[in-house]
Amino acid sequence: MGNACEKSTISQEEVPNGRSYGPQYRKNVMFLCNHNSCRSQMADGWLRQLRGNASVGVASAGIVGGTAVKDGAITVMKDAGIDISGFTSDAMADFKPEDFDVVISCCGCGSKLDGDKEAWKKRPVFQDWNLDDPPAIDPGDLSAYRRVRDESKAKVQELLDMLEKPYGPQYRKNVMFLCNHNSCRSQMADGWLRQLRGNASFGVASAGIVGGTAVKEGAITVMKDAGIDISGFTSDAMADFKPEDFDVVISCCGCGSKLDGDKEAWKKRPVFQDWNLDDPPAIDPGDLSAYRRVRDESKAKVLELLDKLSV
Incomplete structure (x- = not known):
């Protein structure tokens, strides 16, 4: 500036x-x-x-x-x-x-x-x-x-x-990817949407329902292998965002059941999906194969989402 x-x-x-x-x-x-x-x-x-x-x-x-x-x-x-x-x-x-x-x-x-x-x-x-x-x-x-x-x-x-900001009223639609701690699955989905949306007017953010921790090194590595750099992404808390700013809310980890009480507004946005992707850090054998599988599953789901939103 x-x-x-x-x-x-x-x-x-x-x-x-x-x-x-x-x-x-x-x-x-x-x-x-x-x-x-x-x-x-x-x-x-x-x-x-x-x-x-x-x-x-x-x-x-x-x-x-x-x-x-x-x-x-x-x-x-x-x-x-x-x-x-x-x-x-x-x-x-x-x-x-x-x-x-x-x-x-x-x-x-x-x-x-x-x-x-x-x-x-x-x-x-x-x-x-x-x-x-x-x-x-x-x-x-x-x-x-x-x-x-x-x-x-x-x-x-x-x-x-x-x-x-990567989301807001300057976009036609805004997507929020949620996970427990915004450390892996939601970060990969966020990265994929930014890469795959092209010139489509879709804003995006990701956050942790419990709170942000840090982006997993495994997620950074396998996304970089796919040509996407998420090393500069921050791990943020859902509490720092407002549900009304988003048209689409995706629970990446099957954590939709945690969106109750004062958090229920997140499930009441025009589109809510629970993708229930596996948690790579919990199951990876040490060779990043679980990270790569979930990365690719996430890409497929993001492409499906973009097709739906483009209609």
Whole structure:
């Protein structure tokens, strides 16, 4: 993440095709405002600064149409080390909603996205930030511009944090793999889904019903043999997640019976399956053959799941 105190000159011509968004990015964000003159421009500048190496494309536009970037916005962003003086003020009509995964109404103007504009509100993620309009309220010392600039930065960082998660509303469907301790079977299933989903919009996470311990070395080894690196995966507790964030819940180890009481909500998601895979650490003879068998069984089940979810 860049330091906002360092000078950062951001060009609208950032990529070979001359666009700062597109299929070269994993996710694309559109910031909308009435005229693309202030709030959406500041948010656009912040995202380019804060995304670091994250593959997130960005553009901004005016719902009514582009006018010009406000001098006040340029000044306060420059004070924060970000040069948006070369940004253009563009009209939403010059963009296509299907090119964006995330649409942010910066000014509470989501109500204007009706009729033939409604497609913008139907992207996977739509948020209405309702930031104040600095030109309308600034007393002349740019204090309103600075406040909204800083509020915009905080919201952009929250958005980037959300997009970096392997699951969430940015995906069409989200899958949770559960096991007792999130150490082997659920980790392998998690790795397989990330590998096999291709460009399909499926988010994924895995967790331990009892709690996370550590990813088993045997699981790391046999998945690496299959070309999948799960060595950087963390072993997490189910208690750190919310069932309502997931459309599909898979009990990898036959541990569905433990999902009772306050945990029962996990079994009541739209899809719940209990795969009842064997526990490799408990049965492996020492040659990783049990790990490999369960790895391959897990792959087959993940492929079946993806086929079902793709319908």
